[in-house]
Amino acid sequence: MEFMEERIRKDGRVKEGGVLKVDTFLNHQIDVKLVRQIAKALKEHFGDAGVTKVVTIEASGIAIASITAEEFGVPMVFAKKSKSKNLDANVYRSQVYSYTYDRFYDIVVNANALGEEDKVLLVDDFLANGQAMHGLLDICDQAGAEVAGIGICIEKSFQPGGQTLRDEGYDVCSMAKVKSLENGQVEFE
Ligand code: 5GP
Numbered sequence: 219m220e221f222m223e224e225r226i227r228k229d230g231r232v233k234e235g236g237v238l239k240v241d242t243f244l245n246h247q248i249d250v251k252l253v254r255q256i257a258k259a260l261k262e263h264f265g266d267a268g269v270t271k272v273v274t275i276e277a278s279g280i281a282i283a284s285i286t287a288e289e290f291g292v293p294m295v296f297a298k299k300s301k302s303k304n305l306d307a308n309v310y311r312s313q314v315y316s317y318t319y320d321r322f323y324d325i326v327v328n329a330n331a332l333g334e335e336d337k338v339l340l341v342d343d344f345l346a347n348g349q350a351m352h353g354l355l356d357i358c359d360q361a362g363a364e365v366a367g368i369g370i371c372i373e374k375s376f377q378p379g380g381q382t383l384r385d386e387g388y389d390v391c392s393m394a395k396v397k398s399l400e401n402g403q404v405e406f407e
Contacts, residue, residue: 221255222371222393223406232402236374237318238344244371245278245343253282256393257289260339260369263391264290267366269339271295271332273358275314275325275350278343282371286341295332297325297357310360314353317346327357334362345370345392348379355388372396375407 231239243249269290274283275297287294300311300323309326316323332338340354351368358365365388373380373392376399383390398405 219255219259219393221252225249225252226372226394226396226404226406230404232399232404236376236399238372238374238396238399238404240343240372244282248281250281250285253285254289256282256369256371257286259393260286260341260391261289264339264367264369264389267339268337269366270336271363272339272341273297273327273332273354274341275299275354279341282343283341286339286369290339295327297327297354300324300326310357312353312356312360315347315349317349325353325357327361329361332358332361332363336361336363337366338363339366339369341369343371345373345379345383345390346377348377348382351379351383367391374399 229242233239243252270292272283272287272294276299280296283294308329311324311326313322314325338358342350367389370392373395375395375397380390395407396404397407
């Protein structure tokens with residue numbers, strides 16, 4: 219989407235290690251009008267898919283998922299990052315490797331928040347190696363929920379997550395696809 223590429227060109231900052239900072243408009247200070255545009259684009263793409271819930275991971279996905287859920291007229295659920303290892307029978311739990319923090323963490327969703335009757339749209343701010351998405355897919359699988367598709371604000375297509383998910387048969391809709399962050403420059407596909 220042109221609007222997303224334009225905003226990244228204007229306000230995105232490239233950091234060491236292939237990291238793109240977007241914290242002035244997407245995941246710290248948030249341009250809600252931009253998020254509304256993202257939500258409308260996702261509605262345009264997935265509007266006929268019978269979505270019953272929008273699901274993301276805290277914290278960066280929450281604003282995007284909330285406004286997207288409002289566009290669809292369905293609830294939003296965010297997987298919580300859990301520090302406790304207790305094996306609560308009433309939660310779905312999965313493990314995710316964090317690209318930005320270089321460590322593993324658990325994510326949990328209450329069993330009463332997701333079930334067999336749900337058709338889920340998964341959303342997140344970034345898609346890089348696909349670890350966060352695979353954690354959410356694992357939770358949907360445990361819940362018996364169907365996945366309608368995956369909506370991403372910024373896909374880093376020089377990392378394998380997007381291709382892997384498409385190869386697995388998922389409909390991945392990304393607002394912008396970044397093919398390189400080399401030499402501090404953002405290049406789009
Ligand atoms: P993945 O699990 O696909 O490897 O990475 C996705 C998660 O890592 C996202 O939830 C996002 O928070 C974080 N992430 C990955 N790459 C970047 C990046 O370049 N910039 C920022 N701000 N977050 C990133």
